[in-house]
Amino acid sequence: MNRLCFVSLLLIAFTLPTTAGEIYKYKNPDGSFTFTDKKASGKLLETRKASEPESPEHTVRAWRTTTEAGHGLAVYNSFYAPVSLTITSKAGLILYSGVIAPQQQAVVEERPEPYPSFRYYWIMGDTDSEPDGTLYGIPFSSPYKHRVSQGFNGSFTHNTPSSQHAIDIALPIGTNIVAAREGVVVYTQNDYVFSGQSSYFLDKANQVVILHQDGTLATYAHLLQGSLKVKPGDLVKQGELLGRSGTSGYSTGPHLHFVIRRNKDDQQVSVPFQFAGKDGAQFTPRYKNMLCSVCE
DSSP states (O other), X not given: OOOOOXXXXXXXXXXXXXXXXXXXXXXXXXXXXXXXXXXXXXXXEEEEEEOOOOSSOOOEXXXXXXXXXXXXXXXXXXXXXXXXXXXXXXXXXXXXXXXXXXXXXXXXXXXXXXXXXXXXXXXXXXTTOOOOXXXXXXXXXXXXXXXXXXXXXXXXXXXXXXXXXXXXEEOOTTOEEEOSSOXXXXXXEOOOOOEESSGGGTTOOOEEEEEOTTSOEEEEESBOTTOOOOOTTOEEOTTOEEEEBBOOEEOSSSEEEEEEEEESSSSEEEOOOOEEOTTSOEEOOOTTOEEOSSOO
16 A cells, blocks of 8 residues: 555644754854754753653544455544545545544545555644634733734735634743634643744644634644643533743744634634623734733
C-alpha cells in the first residue's frame, strides 16, 4: 500500500513535541534567536523544561481493506467531534466525501475491484452546522477590566476567513480562562514554551478547542504552558476553568485569542458572535472595549 497523506485544515498543529528535557533560547550575533534542545554557541537568554508529549495523539486515518463485497475504504476518526473527510485518487477522482462521526471507525465505501492509491484531507466539524445565535460569556474570570487589543477584521492578524471574526484580549499572564459556552473539549495543546513573531511560531500556541451543540468550535489560544485543566472528551459548563492566559506561539505579548469557527464548504471560517453583558444586554466586542467578567 502506498503511503497515505492528509492535510489538516483545522488551523491547529497536530505535531507532538520532543521528549521532556531542557529547551534553550539563544541570541545569535546577527540578532536572531535560536530555540534548541541542545546547548549551542551564542548568548543564552532562557532555559525551560520541556513537557512530556501529550498522548494519545488524536487523528483521522483512512486505509484500504477487504470486505464481503471485495474491497473497501475504511476510516477512523479519533476526535470527539465530527470531521468532514474527502478521499481522492492520485488522478483527482473523488472516491469518498462525507462526514465521519466522533470516535467512529467504519467502512465507508465498497466495490468488487481494488481501490487505487489515494490521498485524503479532513476538516473538523460538520458542513451542515449553522450558528444558532447563542450569546457567549466573557472567556476569562478576573475582578478587573481588560481591553480588547484586536477586534473583528483587525489588520494585524484578523484578516483571513479563519480569523476575521476573532478577538484578542490583553490579559496578564496567569489570568483564569473559562469556557464562554458549554461544550465538549475536542483538542488541547499544553506544552509549548516560547513565543515570537516569526512564522515558526504560527502553529505553536497552547490552546483549547471546544465543540458546541450547534456544531461551532471555540478556540482559546496562547495559553500558559502546563496550565490546562481539561482534556479531550471532557464536557465543560459555561464559566468552567480551562487554563490560564499566557503568550505562547505567535504573539506580541500576553493575551487570549478567542474565535468561533464553523466548517463551511470544507473550510474553517470564523463567525461573528456576541457576548452577554452583566445587565443581560448583548453586545459585539470591539477594538478598545474594556471587558469585565466578575468586577463591579
